[in-house]
Amino acid sequence: MSDWLDDLLEMMPVDPYPEDLAERVQARLALVRRRSRRTRHVLHLVLVLVSIVGLWLILPRAEMFLTSAPNLSLGAFEEWLSALARSPGESLLNFIGTIATWISGLASALDIEFVLGLGILTASALYGVINLLSNGAAQEEVMA
Amino acid sequence: MSVSREQERDEAELDRRARAGDPEAFDRLVENHTPRLYRIVRRFASDRGEAEAIVQETWLRAWRALPRSVDDRPLAPWLVRIAINVARDIWRKKRPLDFADIGGDEEFLEDEGPGPEERMSQKEALEKLVRGVERLRPEYRMVIALRYEAGFSYQEMASVLDLPINTVRTHLHRAKSELRHWLETDDV
Structure with a gap:
């Protein structure tokens, strides 16, 4: 039930609204947005540099990685199939031996620099994809 | 369609665009909502300066939180809630005897x-x-x-x-x- 105090409280005067308050808020928001854009640009630049370092670490070792891979030509595959038909046991043993040699070759190529480079590149790629997806979704919403 | 229905529709559209990260739409919301927000905040703030600081901080927090906020929540009560949290944070930092x-x-x-x-x-x-x-x-x-x-x-x-x-x-x-x-x- 409303009484005299409710009536007075509803009529209570308030200080005049500062006309430039909304403008000041907008100016502060603009500053915050500029700062966050600048931070994003710096972060992108750092990621590009880090990715270059990652590539620089991986590329010299990629050659060793590829040369240690088994021969995957069509001719070699046909030859292996005919050997498999002739003597399956021996062919399978040879195949397992080839795989083992390849894995041991890979293990020797996987030194700390290679793993570090791979990690850096993976992290950069993941960040790029996440950023692209979130920006795309926001843009879609604005344009819809 | 009445003017108020049109205003409501415009407001909803602004709200949707602002939630999607459109700065211009957000700035329009600032223009539309700041006078009423100020009146409410001024009533519980200690003085004009504190009220203005609370309103400014409210909009900054809203800008950061809006994309993550629930879509169908009305904007005005949500802003007031942020303003109250801002005020509580400010008061917590002050001595109780203030x-x-x-x-x-x-x-x-x-x-x-x-x-x-x-x-x-x-x-x-x-x-x-x-x-x-x-x-x-x-x-x-x-x-x-x-x-x-x-x-x-x-x-x-x-x-x-x-x-x-x-x-x-x-x-x-x-x-x-x-x-x-x-x-x-x-x-x-």
Whole structure:
């Protein structure tokens, strides 16, 4: 039930609204947005540099990685199939031996620099994809 | 379509674009909502400077949180809720004695008889009431602001203040008791 105090409280005067308050808020928001854009640009630049370092670490070792891979030509595959038909046991043993040699070759190529480079590149790629997806979704919403 | 329906539609569109990260839409929301937000905040803030600081910080927090906020939540109560959290953060950093308080938790006897308007003019009563509200403890000023400035229901107040509805009722009851006592005391 409303009484005299409710009536007075509803009529209570308030200080005049500062006309430039909304403008000041907008100016502060603009500053915050500029700062966050600048931070994003710096972060992108750092990621590009880090990715270059990652590539620089991986590329010299990629050659060793590829040369240690088994021969995957069509001719070699046909030859292996005919050997498999002739003597399956021996062919399978040879195949397992080839795989083992390849894995041991890979293990020797996987030194700390290679793993570090791979990690850096993976992290950069993941960040790029996440950023692209979130920006795309926001843009879609604005344009819809 | 009536003007108010069109305004509502425009507001909803602005809200949707702002949530999607459109800065221009957000700036329009700032223009539209700041005057009312200021009135509510000014009622519970200690002074004009504090009210302006709370409003500015509210919009900054809203800008950061809006993309993650729930889509169908009305903007105005959400802003008030942020403003209240900002105010609480500011007050927490200040010393408790910074707040004048015209009374403790003691109950004042309610006089349902004629009001103080018989002893003073309405203008004087309103001026005294404003001073009385300014001297209330912060949580009481908040319920007064939400009830009489924002026009919120008890349910809305409880939701915005994150308090049980009965606590909100108690705060409002005590705030009004203290204000009655303040208005009826001649020598203050």
